[in-house]
Amino acid sequence: MTLFVITGANGFIGRHLVASLVSDGVEVRALTRKQPDAKDMIPGVAWIVGDTADRETWERLVEKDCIVINLAFSNTRASAAAVEATAEMVEVCANAGIAHLIHCSTVSVYGRADETILTENSRCTPLDAYGQVKLRVEQVLADKVKGRFPVTIIRPSAVFGKGGEALIKLLDELIEGSRTVNYLRSSMFGRRKTHLVPVETVVAALKFIGAKPGPDGIEMFIVSDDDDPFNNFRDVERVLMDELKLPHYRIPRLPLPRFLLETLMRIMGRANVNTRTEYRCDKLSSCGFVKPVTLKAALQQFAATHKALHDNNTP
Template sequence: MPDPVCYSQRPHRPLTIGIIGASGFIGRYLLQSLLSRQCQIRQLLRSAATAPSQDGTRHYSGDLNAPGALNAFLEGTDVLINLAWPTTAEDSPYHHARQLASACIENGVQRLVHISTAMVIGRPGTKYVDENTPPNPLSLYEKSKLTVERELATHLGSQVDLAIVRPTAVFGPGSKNLEQLARRMLEWPLWSRYLLRFVYGRRNMHLVPVEDVVRAIELLAFHDSPLRGQAFIVAQDTHPSNHYQGVDELLAPALGVPPLRSKVRIPAPMLHALLRLSRRSQDDPRLHISGTRLAHLGFVPSRNFERAIAEYGQWYALKKERNP
């Protein structure tokens, strides 16, 4: 087994970056961004040749269910970025986290950047959440994600540097987030928009552009100092339009639907009670999620939230035009 390398003693050569989940939504954007950097990129696929692909990356075949098959992929990998995680079985988080941690240690990986979700907070006992807020997961999904975080931290210990990325609702062309709202705005009658604006009002949407998440992942992957298992929230809840009525107003012109300006809404405590009845974890419409640790590393959120919403709306409208 190779000796673990202290991350403060990084090699004076381009880093070799391994990506698990590069074919997913965030992964596709991350891969395109990394291709412009001075690094060697490896992708783990279920079936692939180890020869360089046309995009300049090297493809490896492997499966998280068979850790031994990861050796060729991980050997020589400096930083592993994990965007994929199976959550089909209730006991799988323990099993897969331990296997991935062992494979990283055995192959001398220096840092693991694991992408989780800010939703591990579950139902916090406060309206303001940051990385220091104790998680209180309720759903199986939230519990599974938190289990993975903790198991990786426990089993990697000090042998592999760990950073955990917790984005809020990531959106951009191709995302599932925002799809339901865009579809309703295009297909439902106008009165339904008035009703939904009245009901949801200024409920925080917790949206964050995918570009912000990619930049955060890259910052952590290339950061010189040890990150020591810290969790980093990526959010834009501070943006004044990151609530239901605000996003509706930003999407409308991009989708080509009439803008609605009414600000009338039900009181936030009433909406809170309705959402609690629906058994949602994040049931407080005033919940505010923010991160401070990325800022301490020099990260500055994108100033183009409005443009990102507009780009999503334009993409979705074109998609529906081509595939009605």
């Protein structure tokens, strides 16, 4: 049986991935910075306490022919430290003779791209620190691995789901916020792309890639749902409001001209100001990947779960 080694196992995507792999009967060794609480302990998982910057931790983690899925990332770790940790990971993985490294990056590496349709071949010009560090880590992988073992990099868009932060603020504002403010926000954002992708889809993509033979060299895949017509602010908001049993706005939204919204986003310092940008998942789909859930169904389930938690916590 192939051993899967997961870093960032206690993170948002990591918890979903580990649970899914264990339910499939896969052997999992998971890295965590501190011993998980009893409620977070998943039976059948070998937990390793350590840090990705520590060589000794990596030596305890990996072994010959294992598959490493690297989800770990610290928002507080400086670029130099992240690069050093990545270089250390590569050396230990190469020495151990791993079968495949799957690294989780982000579409934030594209930054303020010129094209509207973005693919794995599009130019990356990240503006924010997060995107810059993530791109630098990708570049270190390309520089250091040099064919010593197969590497696949995935770039998910805005991942949402149970335990994640995406959409929580919007849900709370729809439930408790001002209807006037919500209406104005909806009018402003209109059909702007939201780039949401369910965590179930990201987990399924990681498992799909892990089940395939590793590539020759380095492979890259975007994981997104931007081809779904619901993936824009107005339709996402409508699905959430329906699931929350909230009435629709009494008057039609006032459309804000696209150039005006993009100007506002530029002033606000947003990394990507093109409201029509699409991160395309066509390459992964062409390899046979089938998304396990539709965006609408995932939004409905997420909103229903959030509403139940909100109702239970409301006196």
